Amino acid sequence: MRTLVALTACVLLFLAPLRARASPSYPAQIVSDLMITCQPAVPQCTVCHATTSGGGKPVTPFGIAMVGAGLVPNDPAALSAALTSLQNSSDKTQQGYIKDLQACTDPNAGTTQVGYGIYCNASGSEGSGPFLVVIAMALGIAIGRRRRAA
Numbered sequence: 624m625r626t627l628v629a630l631t632a633c634v635l636l637f638l639a640p641l642r643a644r645a646s647p648s649y650p651a652q653i654v655s656d657l658m659i660t661c662q663p664a665v666p667q668c669t670v671c672h673a674t675t676s677g678g679g680k681p682v683t684p685f686g687i688a689m690v691g692a693g694l695v696p697n698d699p700a701a702l703s704a705a706l707t708s709l710q711n712s713s714d715k716t717q718q719g720y721i722k723d724l725q726a727c728t729d730p731n732a733g734t735t736q737v738g739y740g741i742y743c744n745a746s747g748s749e750g751s752g753p754f755l756v757v758i759a760m761a762l763g764i765a766i767g768r769r770r771r772a773a
Contacts, residue, residue, distance in 0.1 A: 646677075646696050646697045646698075646699075646702070647677075648699065649671075649699075649702055650666050650667070650668065650670070652699055652702055652703070653666060653670075653702070653706065653724065654666070656702070656703050656706050656707075657706060657710075657721060657724055657725055658725075659724060659725055659727065661727035666724065669683070670683065670685060670686070670724075670729070670730065670731070671683055671685060671686030671689065672686065681694075683730075683731045684720075684730075684731050685720045685724075685730040685731050688709060688716075688717055688720060689702075689705045689706075689709070690705075692704070692705035692706075692708035692709055692712075692717075693705050693708065706721065709721050
């Protein structure tokens with residue numbers, strides 16, 4: 624029984640970071656939802672994340688505002704709702720993020736060109752969460768077998 628509890632704890636521990644991964648469809652959906660017309664119009668993952676490969680929780684002011692507006696990973700409806708929330712906000716800063724994106728400028732700086740046309744690599748290949756889950760499960764099974772044999 625203790626092995627099952629330990630195994631479950633390990634699985635949950637290693638699955639927790641998977642929720643924070645970037646969503647590969649989000650940059651293109653931002654363009655579509657906001658009807659951005661500059662070409663090419665796909666912003667880099669750094670509009671929300673620390674790296675161009677995305678992944679991890681959003682760390683930029685725009686990304687943090689989006690999370691505050693209800694954004695969650697891999698939920699296109701939540702992305703649309705968060706963009707609408709910022710666009711209709713009484714907070715001028717939040718409205719400014721949307722206006723900056725529509726003007727093809729960085730919403731986190733307001734003055735520099737966003738890296739449009741550079742697609743992010745948010746395929747989920749960053750990190751080793753699934754691999755570690757498999758290792759944790761195998762370790763749990765091996766420990767359980769060893770205890771039963773003894």
